[in-house]
Amino acid sequence: xxxxNIQLAAxxxxxxxxxxxPTETVYGLAANAYSEDAVKKIFDLKNRPNNNPLIVHIKSxxxxxxxALDIPDAAxxxxxxxxxxxxxxxxxxxxHIPDLVTAAKETVAVRMPNHPMSIALLEKLDFPIAAPSANxxxxxxxxxxxxxxxxxxxxxxLILDGGHCEKGIESTIIGFQNNExxxxxxxxxxxxxxxRVIGKIKIMTKNETAPEAPGMxxxxxxxxxxxxxxxxxxELIKKHSGKKIGxxxxxKQIIGVDILHxxxxxxxxxxxxxxxxxxxxxxxxxxxxxEVILAERLPNVxxxxxxxxxxxxxxx
Numbered sequence: 001x002x003x004x005n006i007q008l009a010a011x012x013x014x015x016x017x018x019x020x021x022p023t024e025t026v027y028g029l030a031a032n033a034y035s036e037d038a039v040k041k042i043f044d045l046k047n048r049p050n051n052n053p054l055i056v057h058i059k060s061x062x063x064x065x066x067x068a069l070d071i072p073d074a075a076x077x078x079x080x081x082x083x084x085x086x087x088x089x090x091x092x093x094x095x096h097i098p099d100l101v102t103a104a105k106e107t108v109a110v111r112m113p114n115h116p117m118s119i120a121l122l123e124k125l126d127f128p129i130a131a132p133s134a135n136x137x138x139x140x141x142x143x144x145x146x147x148x149x150x151x152x153x154x155x156x157x158l159i160l161d162g163g164h165c166e167k168g169i170e171s172t173i174i175g176f177q178n179n180e181x182x183x184x185x186x187x188x189x190x191x192x193x194x195x196r197v198i199g200k201i202k203i204m205t206k207n208e209t210a211p212e213a214p215g216m217x218x219x220x221x222x223x224x225x226x227x228x229x230x231x232x233x234x235e236l237i238k239k240h241s242g243k244k245i246g247x248x249x250x251x252k253q254i255i256g257v258d259i260l261h262x263x264x265x266x267x268x269x270x271x272x273x274x275x276x277x278x279x280x281x282x283x284x285x286x287x288x289x290x291e292v293i294l295a296e297r298l299p300n301v302x303x304x305x306x307x308x309x310x311x312x313x314x315x316x
Contacts, residue, residue, distance in 0.1 A: 002145050002159045006117060009160045010124040018042055020134040020148045021121060022162025023057070023113040025086045025170050025188055026141040026279070027148050028131030029156075030057075033067075036098040039130050043100070045155060048137040052211055053103040054130040055088050055171070056110045059122035067094055067110055067128055072176045074198045081197050084114035086167050086188035090175035090213055101130050109213050111171055117162040132214060133170065134159075140223055140286065140314075143168050143279045150283075168276035169306055173213040174201070184213035186306040188275065205309065219316035221279075223286035225293050229311045233296040240292050246285040248295040248311075250274060261288050271303040278307055282314070 003009075012019050016038045018031045029046065031038035033056045043050060056067055061083055064071065068091035075089050093108035102108050110128075113119065122129065133141045134148045142148045145161040152159075172187030174194060181201040183191060195201055207216045225246070230236040233249060237256050247254060247262040251269040254262065263281035265274035285293050295311050298304040 001157060002149060002161050004117075004161055006120050006124065006160070009121055009158060012158055013038075013121075013125060013129065017157065018045065019158035019160060020145070020152070020156060021118050021129070021131060021160045022115050022145070022165060023118050023131070024115045024166040025113075026143055026165055026168070027134040027145070027159075028057070028129075029134040030129045030131040032125075033057075033101055033128040033130040034096065034098070036100050039098060039100050042130065042132065045152065046132065046135070046137045048132065050100065051103050051209070052137075052214060052217070053105060053109055054101050054132050055214060056097070056101060056108055057113050057118065057122065057129045057131050058110060059112070059119065059125070059128075061112065063128065064110065067097055067108055068092060069094055072179070074181050075174075075176060077197055078174060078194065079112075082189060083112040084119065085112070086114070086171040087111055088171045088173040088185075088187075088213070090173060090184065103210070105212070107175070107212065109173060115162055115166070117160055121160070138220055138222055140221060140282045141170065141279050147279075147283055164276075164280070166276070168278060168280070169303075169310065170215060172306075173215065175212055184211075185215040186309040188303070188306070190302040191305065192302060218313060220313040221310045222314040222316070223282050223293060225286050225290050227293040227295060227311070227314050229295045229297055229308075229315050231297045233294065236294045240294060243291040244289070246288055246290040246293045248281055248285060248293060250296050250298050260290060261285060265298075265307075271298065271301075271307070274298060274307055275303045278310065
C-alpha cells in the first residue's frame with residue numbers, strides 16, 4: 001500500500017514491522033533501530049550483507065546522546081551546521097545499539113533527516129529508525145514511492161509517499177579516527193562544504209571487506225543494463241555502434257543513429273539539478289530494454305564528484 005498516513009506508519013514500526021519512508025535524499029527501508037528482529041527483516045528483504053552497516057535516523061540533535069557517545073567537537077560543528085539534512089556522522093555507539101545495525105563495529109552511523117514526513121514520523125516514536133535505501137542491495141536507489149513499489153510490491157506492506165526526494169542522492173558520510181575527519185561516502189553535501197566548516201578532511205571511500213559506512217563497496221547503485229562511463233561520450237558512442245544505446249548526458253542533447261533514449265540531467269548545467277534527476281533517469285533508462293547505457297562523466301567539482309562516484313560504482 002502506498003499511503004500518506006503517518007500514524008499508520010508509526011504503528012507498523014512500533015509493532016516491529018518494516019516499511020518504506022521518504023527522506024530528502026532517497027527512500028529508505030525503515031525499522032526500529034533498537035530491535036534486532038525488526039532490523040533483520042531489512043537485511044533479508046534487501047539481501048544486504050551483514051558486514052554493511054546501516055544509518056540510524058534520529059528526530060533531533062538532542063537525541064544524538066541516546067545513540068552515540070564521546071562525540072568529537074568537529075562532529076558537533078557539522079551537526080549544528082547541517083542537521084536536519086543529508087549529513088551522516090559515524091560516531092562511537094551506545095552499547096544498546098544492536099550489532100546488526102553497526103555490522104558489529106563499535107561505531108554507529110547517524111543522521112537527522114530533513115523531510116517533513118520522516119520528521120513527523122520520528123516525532124511519534126520513542127526510538128530511532130534504521131533506514132538503508134529502499135532497494136535490493138546494489139541496485140539503483142529509489143527517489144519516489146513508485147520506484148520502491150517496483151522493487152518490493154509483493155513483499156512490502158507499506159510505502160509512505162512523500163513525493164520525489166528533494167536532493168535525489170544519498171547523504172554525505174563523515175567519520176573520525178585519531179582526531180581526524182574522514183569522508184567515507186560522497187553525498188548531497190559536497191567535500192568543499194564540509195571543509196568550509198571543519199577544515200581539510202581525509203578521503204577514504206572504499207572498503208570491500210569491512211566497510212565503516214554504507215556505500216563503500218566498489219559495485220553499487222547499479223542498473224540491470226550494463227553501463228559505461230567516459231569523459232569522451234562521442235568516442236564511447238562510436239565504440240558501441242550497432243547496439244541499442246541509452247544515453248545519460250550532463251547538459252546537452254547528443255544526436256546518434258544508435259541512441260534510442262537519452263536522459264539529460266540538467267539543461268541549465270546545474271549540478272544540484274543533475275543530482276536530483278540522476279536516479280530517476282537511470283530507472284527510466286533501465287526500463288527500456290537497451291543493450292547498454294552510456295554515461296557522460298560530469299565536471300569533477302562539488303556535487304559532480306558525488307554523481308561521478310555513483311556512476312563509477314554502477315559500472316563495476
